[in-house]
Amino acid sequence: xxxxxxxxxxxxxxxxxxxxxxxxxxxxxxxxxxxxxxxxxxxxxxxxxxxxxxxxxxxxxxxxxxxxxxxxxxxxxxxxxxxxxxxxxxxxxxxxxxxxxxxxxxxxxxxxxxxxxxxxxxxxxxxxxxxxxxxxxxxxxxxxxxxxxxxxxxxxxxxxxxxxxxxxxxxxxxxxxxxxxxxxxxxxxxxxxxxxxxxxxxxxxxxxxxx
Ligand SMILES: Nc1ccccc1C(=O)C[C@H](N)C(=O)O
Ligand SMILES: [Zn+2]
Ligand SMILES: [Zn+2]
Numbered sequence: 001x002x003x004x005x006x007x008x009x010x011x012x013x014x015x016x017x018x019x020x021x022x023x024x025x026x027x028x029x030x031x032x033x034x035x036x037x038x039x040x041x042x043x044x045x046x047x048x049x050x051x052x053x054x055x056x057x058x059x060x061x062x063x064x065x066x067x068x069x070x071x072x073x074x075x076x077x078x079x080x081x082x083x084x085x086x087x088x089x090x091x092x093x094x095x096x097x098x099x100x101x102x103x104x105x106x107x108x109x110x111x112x113x114x115x116x117x118x119x120x121x122x123x124x125x126x127x128x129x130x131x132x133x134x135x136x137x138x139x140x141x142x143x144x145x146x147x148x149x150x151x152x153x154x155x156x157x158x159x160x161x162x163x164x165x166x167x168x169x170x171x172x173x174x175x176x177x178x179x180x181x182x183x184x185x186x187x188x189x190x191x192x193x194x195x196x197x198x199x200x201x202x203x204x205x206x207x208x209x210x211x
Pocket of ligand 3: 056147148149170172
């Protein structure tokens with residue numbers, strides 16, 4: 001049987017990677033360099049938990065809620081549907097959701113081309129009614145390419161609150177430029193950061209086995 005194709009949908013983690021306004025810039029500092037009495041290279045990272053492709057923990061938007069080390073991994077692994085949301089404008093509404101065919105994970109592509117060299121103040125967000133409709137359809141994870149389910153200036157975090165009410169999991173900052181709408185296997189595991197409000201993920205899509 002042929003190997004199934006894999007698409008990497010993760011941002012490259014590097015100095016200058018766009019971060020949420022005011023949040024910590026990504027830094028990588030060498031701790032040891034090979035050849036200066038050291039047989040190895042070792043470095044130390046400084047980064048926001050919401051850098052690049054990442055999973056939000058419930059703790060990010062609800063005090064006392066589970067941290068990223070506590071959430072179960074099932075939502076981050078398994079069949080998903082990628083929906084084209086490039087024409088949705090500011091808000092992905094329930095009528096933009098296509099037939100899920102029973103898939104329990106949904107990723108929305110809103111960018112024509114992911115803005116990997118700059119921070120964009122405006123991005124497509126998800127209406128809370130859309131989150132509720134997805135939850136009613138049995139969806140356990142919602143992901144997108146934009147930096148947040150909610151608009152950047154939101155103080156009420158309506159989509160995140162709908163996610164909290166339905167106990168769904170969240171992925172943000174995915175790069176879906178090369179991904180045609182359709183069905184894939186999602187693999188995007190968060191690191192078990194104790195007390196973590198989020199974690200970077202290595203997110204990939206894999207071709208489904210022939211049915
Ligand atoms: N880094 C931040 C700093 C302040 C306020 C929000 C953020 C976020 O990252 C938002 C986020 N990605 C979200 O989960 O919607
Ligand atoms: Zn986040
Ligand atoms: Zn979020």
